[in-house]
Amino acid sequence: MILGHPEAVLSGQGEREIALAKFAEAFVREFELLVKIVLDGPIQSFDETETALCKRLTFRSQLAAFDKAWCSYLSCFVAWKVKDAQSLEEDLVRAACQLELSMIQKCKLTPGGDNTALTHDMKAIQRQVMEDQKLLRDKMQHLCGDAGIERMEYALSETRTKFFRERESGNPITPSLSPSTDGSPSSSTDGTYNRSDLAQMSNHVVRSLFKEDEVGISQSRNSSSSVPSSSHSDAQLGSIEKQLVTENELIVNEFLHEKCGLVDSFSVTDEDQNGIKAKIRETMEKAFWDGIMESMRQDKPNHDRVIDLMKEVRDEICEMAPQTWREEIIDSIDLEILPQVLKSGNMDIVYLGRILEFALSTLQKLSSPANDDEMKASNQRLLKELAEICEAKDKQNHSPALAMIKGLRFVLEQIQDLKREISKARVMMMEPLLKGPAGLAYLRRAFANHYGSPSDARSSLPLTILWLSSVWSCKDQEWGEHENSMSTLKAQDSSGRDLLTPDTLKTGGSYNSSNASQMTFSNSSKVIDQLPECKGEQVDKVVRLGLLKLVSGVAGLTSDALPETLMLNLSRLRGVQAIIQKIIVISTSILICRQIFLSEQVVAPTEMETKISSCTEQLSELLDRIDDVGIEGIVETISGFSKVTDDEKVQTRKVMMARMLAKSLQAGDAVFEKVWRAIYLAFRGVVFGGSGVYGRKLVEIALRQVGAGSGAGLLSERVVKAAEVLVVAATVSVSVHGPWYTTLMGNM
Known part of the structure; x- marks a missing residue:
């Protein structure tokens, strides 16, 4: 941002701004080189001062250069930020004081901060001001810590005192009465910061940049300091520093949502999840062990790191082993004898x-008996390899050191594998307990710790109120439409008649409805662990519909707009939103594909549904495999199903498809709105109707509206699986947050 948009980041071109831009450029350059080396390996580079000198940049050397550039940039950034922090603090304090003054005047508050004659509008004003000031305090806490909060509270107190003093004396009262930070206890009288203030602010900025543990900071605060506050804001001050979401909450939440169980995720390695992360980790590990080997090859080897690693091995084994084994482990891995052996000069490899x-x-003893044979074999292979390294005559003198380092690395890797195995076993033991009422009760208590009791819901859950309000007016209409669809389905099912095929979205050609009518719905006997349908209970109905509305939006979900009750499920809901958008892209592409095929008659009518089904499958695979696939890639896939071989015609068709697809994927386009509505109804069928036979029938009926044809089988399964995630999320949320939802809906 500093390099690309300096006018948006920097407010001037002073000495600090010029230095910041210079160090930012150097930092980015070193970072890009580091990434290139991580991905492609060491590179050759010409020295800028001596063009004839070519040097080899390795990961270790570039990491040192990157670290140096980072430290220089950070120091310059902090120096620049202090000035902005001072200005921002003054603005925050001024805004808080103006809000306070406006509230006192409009609500006609007394010096005690109370007025029993408050009207409904006055109470709404007071509540809104409290919420706004809460946000300002939160920003001040992040910016300047307790010192900033103290200055803000002192300024608010001074504002109230001045206001009531001047009102009693009969002097005219103006909105400009609100003070800035010049009256705060830790500021000078002329409104400027003294040196201690600047140093304190600078230190806090550094702590913020390095994400210092807030608990540690709070423990170091002066317990004797007191913060003045008005009577109406005492309660909200206690909730400013809410506890952060703990790892245990995330784990329990995953237990309650994942049908396959959280244990399965232990088998998924980082390499499977993210290739670039795995490559970076591999590069870092290689650099670490190369550094240790290099330290051992020197004329005076540095054995300290080897001793530290051996200590790590001993401590890790002691931590996992029974207490009775501890003495034997310490005797066998003696860290008093080992340094003497290493520093003697003659490495005792035996x-x-x-x-x-x-x-x-x-x-091996600590591991599962099922792994005995595999561990014995791998251990024997290692010991044999280490013996060969030590006995090789053509090796350099450091071969015993190489064998020792290789052995240490293998042992530490085995320790990590065993720790994962132990963690998995512990999780498996806890899983049945945490998937039941105990898990729900735990999350309910944790939520109450964060946001208070249900009676405080209107003040502590503003985002949840907005979310529920957004669906409150349409809940009855949506539920009525769903009930009508379900009644029709059940009536037709009981009469033994085939379900009526709805009109499909016209795409410029005649859609063969006879083929569509031959489609059969999913057999209910194959549905495993069907999720329940909504029975119409108000809280359940509103939460299910609200979740569907969230993930159906075109804009990506962010934590800023997510209700407080759903904060633990951001990644889960974003995943569902991504699936919905993929299904919209696939459905729109199929419509265009069908239109081209029909209008140009390049596919025989008898082959149409087979082609559409194959096209749907390939598009699904393409979108799953490539996250950022473009229109060109989609067009290339769907145009490959035509038998036309004329290059000019093929190219013309590709251009036409690309234009149609680009237009049809724009929000507001008639085709997009029709496809979006059909996908929305398909999801609503499962969200309200469950994942049983009728919910699946509603999905397939909705997908027929966009001409999915025989490809609806694949798409409907994707819809059902994604919608099941929403049903589970709604069920869990109602079970955990039901009392809060009931309170909020009772006042709507």
């Missing part, structure tokens, strides 16, 4: 081998 062998055998 002694070191015994340590490694003991560590491996202990890990």
Whole structure:
């Protein structure tokens, strides 16, 4: 941002701004080089001062250069930020004081901060001001910590005192009465910051940049300091610093939402989840072990890191092993004898081998019996390889050191594998408990700790109120439409007649309804773990509909707009939103594909549904495989199903498809709105109707409206699986947050 949009970031071109831009440029350059080396390996670079000198940039050397550039940039950034922080603090304090003054005047508050004659409008004003001031305090806390909060509270107190003093004396009262930070206890009388203020603010900015633990900061605060506050804001001050979401809450939440169980995620490695992350980690690990080897190859080897690693091995094994094994482990991995052996100059490889062998055998005992054979084989292979390294005559003198480092690395990797195995076993033991009422009760208590009791819901859950209000007016209409659809389905099902095929979205050709009528619905006997349908209970109905509305939006979900009750499920809901958007793209592409095929008669009518089904499958695979696939890639896929071989015609058709697809995927376009509505109804069928036979029938009927044809089978399964996520999320949220929802809906 500093390099690309300096006018938006920098408010001037002073000495600090010029220095910041300079160091930002150097930092970005070193970062890009580091990424290039991580991805492509060491590179050759010409020295800028001596063009004839070519140097080899390795990961280690570039990491050092990157670190140096980062520290220089950070120091310059903090120096620049302090000035902005001072200005921002003054603006925050001034805004808080103006809100306070306006509220006192309009609500006619007394010096005690209370007025029993408040009208409904006055109470609404007072409540809104409290919420706005709460946001300002939160920003001040992040910016300047407790010192900033103290200055703001002192300024608010001064505002109230001045106002009531001047009102009693009969002097005219103006909105400009609100003070800035010049009256605060830690500021000078002329409104400027003294040196201690600047130093304190600078330190806080540094802590914020490095994400210092807030708990640690709070423990270091002066317990004797007191913050003046008005009577109407005492309650909200206690809720400013809400507890952060704990890891345990996330784990319990996953237990309650994942049908396959959280344990399955332990088998998914980082390599599977993110290739670039795996490559970076691999590069970092290689650099670490290369550094240790280099330290051992020097004329005076540095054994300290090896000793630290051996200590890590011993401590990790002691932590996992029973207490009765501790003495034997400490005796076998003796960290008093090991340094003497390493520093003696004659590396006793037999002694070191015994340590490694003991560590491996202990890990084998701690591991599951099912892994015994595999661990024995791998341990034997390692010991044999280490022996060959030590006995090789053509190796350099550091071969015993190489064997020792290789053995240590293997042992530490085995320790990490065993720790994952132990964690998985513990989670498996807890899973049945946490998937039941105990898990729901735990999340309910945690939510109450964060946001207070249900009686405080209107003041503590503003985003949830907005969310519920957005669906309150349409809930009855949506539910009525769903009930009508379900009644029609059940009536036709009981009469034994085939379901009426609805009109499909016309795409410029005649759609073969006879083929569509031959489609059969999913067999209910194959549906496993069907999720329940909504029975019309108000809280359940509104939450289900609200979740559907959230994920159906075109704009991506963000934590800023997510209701407080759904904060733990942001990634889950964004995943569903991504699936909806993929289905919209696939459905729109199929419509265009069908239109082209019919208008140009390049596909025989008897082959149409087969082609559409194959096209749907390939598009689904393409969108799942490539996250940022473009219109060109989609067109290339769907145009490949035509038998036309004329290059000019093929190219003309591709251009036509690309134009149609680009237009049809624009919000507001008639085709887009029709497709979006059909997908929305398909999801609503499962969200309200459950994942049983009738919910699935509603999905397939909705998808027929956009001419999915025989491809609806694949798309309907994707819809059902994604909608099931919403049903589970709604069910869990109602079970956990039901009392808060009931309170909020009771006042709507």
